[in-house]
Amino acid sequence: MNPDFRKSMIWLHTYSGLVLGWLLFTIFLTGSLSYFNPEISQWMKPELVKVTSAQNLTNQSLEKLHKLAVDADSWRIILPNERTQHWSLQWNYGRERHNLSLGANYDQVITPRDTEGGNFFRIFHHSLQLRGYGGRYIVGVAAMVMLVIVFSGIFTHRRLFREFFTLRLGKLLKTLTDFHALAGLVTIPFCIMICSSGIMIYAIMYIPFSADHFSGGQRELSRALSPGLIEIDKNAPSQIPLRDFGVVQREIENHWQGNNQIRRITFEKPFSQDGRIVVDRIKNLTISKQPERLVFSSYDGKPLQGYVEASNATRVRRVFFGLHEAHFADIRLRWLLFLLGLLSSTLIATGLIIWLKKRLIKIEKPQLGYFLVERLNIAVIGGLPLAIVAFFLSNRLLPKLLEDRATLEVQVFFLTWLVCLFLSLFRPAKKAWVELLLASALGCYLLPIIDLYQDSERLKDAILEVNSVYLTFALFILFMGFVFMKSACWLRAKDTAYEYSNNGTKKRC
Amino acid sequence: MLVSITLQTFGLLCLSLAMDKHFKSAFQMPLTKQLKFLLKFLGWFVTGLSVCCLFLFVQPVSIAIVQWMGFLSANILLVSLIHCRLALKTK
Numbered sequence: 001m002n003p004d005f006r007k008s009m010i011w012l013h014t015y016s017g018l019v020l021g022w023l024l025f026t027i028f029l030t031g032s033l034s035y036f037n038p039e040i041s042q043w044m045k046p047e048l049v050k051v052t053s054a055q056n057l058t059n060q061s062l063e064k065l066h067k068l069a070v071d072a073d074s075w076r077i078i079l080p081n082e083r084t085q086h087w088s089l090q091w092n093y094g095r096e097r098h099n100l101s102l103g104a105n106y107d108q109v110i111t112p113r114d115t116e117g118g119n120f121f122r123i124f125h126h127s128l129q130l131r132g133y134g135g136r137y138i139v140g141v142a143a144m145v146m147l148v149i150v151f152s153g154i155f156t157h158r159r160l161f162r163e164f165f166t167l168r169l170g171k172l173l174k175t176l177t178d179f180h181a182l183a184g185l186v187t188i189p190f191c192i193m194i195c196s197s198g199i200m201i202y203a204i205m206y207i208p209f210s211a212d213h214f215s216g217g218q219r220e221l222s223r224a225l226s227p228g229l230i231e232i233d234k235n236a237p238s239q240i241p242l243r244d245f246g247v248v249q250r251e252i253e254n255h256w257q258g259n260n261q262i263r264r265i266t267f268e269k270p271f272s273q274d275g276r277i278v279v280d281r282i283k284n285l286t287i288s289k290q291p292e293r294l295v296f297s298s299y300d301g302k303p304l305q306g307y308v309e310a311s312n313a314t315r316v317r318r319v320f321f322g323l324h325e326a327h328f329a330d331i332r333l334r335w336l337l338f339l340l341g342l343l344s345s346t347l348i349a350t351g352l353i354i355w356l357k358k359r360l361i362k363i364e365k366p367q368l369g370y371f372l373v374e375r376l377n378i379a380v381i382g383g384l385p386l387a388i389v390a391f392f393l394s395n396r397l398l399p400k401l402l403e404d405r406a407t408l409e410v411q412v413f414f415l416t417w418l419v420c421l422f423l424s425l426f427r428p429a430k431k432a433w434v435e436l437l438l439a440s441a442l443g444c445y446l447l448p449i450i451d452l453y454q455d456s457e458r459l460k461d462a463i464l465e466v467n468s469v470y471l472t473f474a475l476f477i478l479f480m481g482f483v484f485m486k487s488a489c490w491l492r493a494k495d496t497a498y499e500y501s502n503n504g505t506k507k508r509c
Numbered sequence: 510m511l512v513s514i515t516l517q518t519f520g521l522l523c524l525s526l527a528m529d530k531h532f533k534s535a536f537q538m539p540l541t542k543q544l545k546f547l548l549k550f551l552g553w554f555v556t557g558l559s560v561c562c563l564f565l566f567v568q569p570v571s572i573a574i575v576q577w578m579g580f581l582s583a584n585i586l587l588v589s590l591i592h593c594r595l596a597l598k599t600k
Contacts, residue, residue: 165525165585167593182589186582193578287571328572336579343586
């Protein structure tokens with residue numbers, strides 16, 4: 001290989017990784033959590049009870065909607081599935097949206113606490129809470145740079161393939177370098193898939209001039225590529241929507257074999273003669289983001305003409321979208337993808353730590369750049385997990401009826417992260433690492449205890465109903481507490497790390 | 510799927526043992542040329558077989574490919590940890 005080429009690749013890998021490392025770590029960690037979006041939401045709304053999908057849930061939902069949502073513009077029935085176990089109804093009057101969560105019994109209306117749930121991580125992952133302020137563009141650029149980092153990394157680590165399957169334990173720097181190379185190798189397919197699919201999701205946004213040229217705008221291009229159903233005539237005579245879903249159910253069974261194939265039922269203009277029912281199939285049968293859909297008349301249940309076939313470009317984009325969100329994944333694959341996401345985050349974190357450690361060993365005089373990298377490493381790698389734990393804690397500790405509760409939870413997340421940044425700036429590095437890790441561990445241990453203290457029935461019910469979502473969350477959070485505590489103890493016992501003291505001199509600690 | 514994943518793990522283990530360093534730390538003896546060829550052949554053959562199993566028995570294939578790739582990453586990590594453990598024992 002041309003030595004100049006390799007040098008260029010090393011430079012590219014090092015500095016693109018350094019500049020965007022913290023952002024990439026944040027995106028990857030929150031993205032990994034997003035694999036369990038419905039499960040996290042379920043845990044954050046403990047008022048929701050387990051509902052098993054059954055045939056008569058649809059008719060019971062229709063009965064309820066006939067009572068509560070007369071003359072609504074749309075109805076939606078979201079049926080429970082393996083992941084959410086949440087039965088909910090929605091209806092709209094223009095832009096005014098109503099939600100109703102139902103319990104195991106038809107008459108049991110549940111009012112879950114106001115929270116963003118797991119959706120916060122999903123939104124933060126793809127827009128950094130900066131939707132409308134360029135957040136999605138920043139994330140898109142980060143994904144493109146990550147691809148550059150992955151490919152340049154293959155050329156940077158000279159013995160990447162010669163030292164395949166190698167992880168040497170011993171000196172910290174050597175172990176970290178080996179782990180970085182190994183994690184990089186293991187996550188190459190995952191990182192390429194996740195970054196390219198992430199870019200594809202907002203491809204139209206990233207090529208605005210082409211969108212303008214071909215269709216006159218981004219929305220127009222989206223519409224042209226995946227046309228929807230024809231618009232319903234607003235002046236059509238009114239008609240009472242069907243009460244018995246059996247007619248539609250029989251038709252659906254002819255198309256989709258197997259039990260519990262319906263994920264969502266949407267009534268568009270239910271009180272119009274031209275109204276229609278759109279039935280969405282469950283997502284775990286296709287890799288595409290868009291599962292199969294069937295369309296029926298809303299008052300007699302007769303099949304109507306469905307969606308026209310999407311263009312090839314749209315189908316490819318939907319496959320990338322589906323791959324990114326992995327709705328098709330069963331629980332085993334979901335955990336695997338989640339762990340690969342965590343491994344990718346660790347890959348980025350080790351890269352940042354290696355960069356700093358290699359330079360701290362060599363230099364004598366303190367430099368502002370290294371100081372900043374060190375403190376940002378602490379604030380992001382150590383601080384983000386603590387902010388996440390604080391977000392979960394706020395979900396349990398904030399009063400249920402507090403106004404704007406969901407926003408407050410998000411504010412707790414950001415405030416905790418800000419505190420971590422200040423702590424990293426004003427505390428000696430090693431102490432700051434240890435303190436943040438210990439605080440995260442403490443938070444993880446406190447979560448199940450608080451949960452038990454607030455309502456001991458919760459755990460009992462979860463065990464009796466085999467509520468795997470609740471139990472797995474509790475066990476995982478305890479495991480993470482153990483990991484944080486072990487890391488803090490290991491770091492405290494270690495005495496070879498270099499750091500800058502607050503007066504700017506370098507010292508061993 | 511289980512058969513495919515097991516074959517994949519075995520294939521990767523063979524391929525890792527076809528490397529001088531890992532073979533030596535596992536068996537405390539040098540790797541001969543014949544054995545290296547045999548392990549390499551067996552490793553690639555079994556890994557290929559795991560892909561065939563996947564296409565023959567797992568449906569839908571698109572999801573199965575994602576699963577296979579996911580488990581490939583996990584298995585590389587697993588085999589590396591096994592060798593790390595073996596190297597520690599040898600020390």
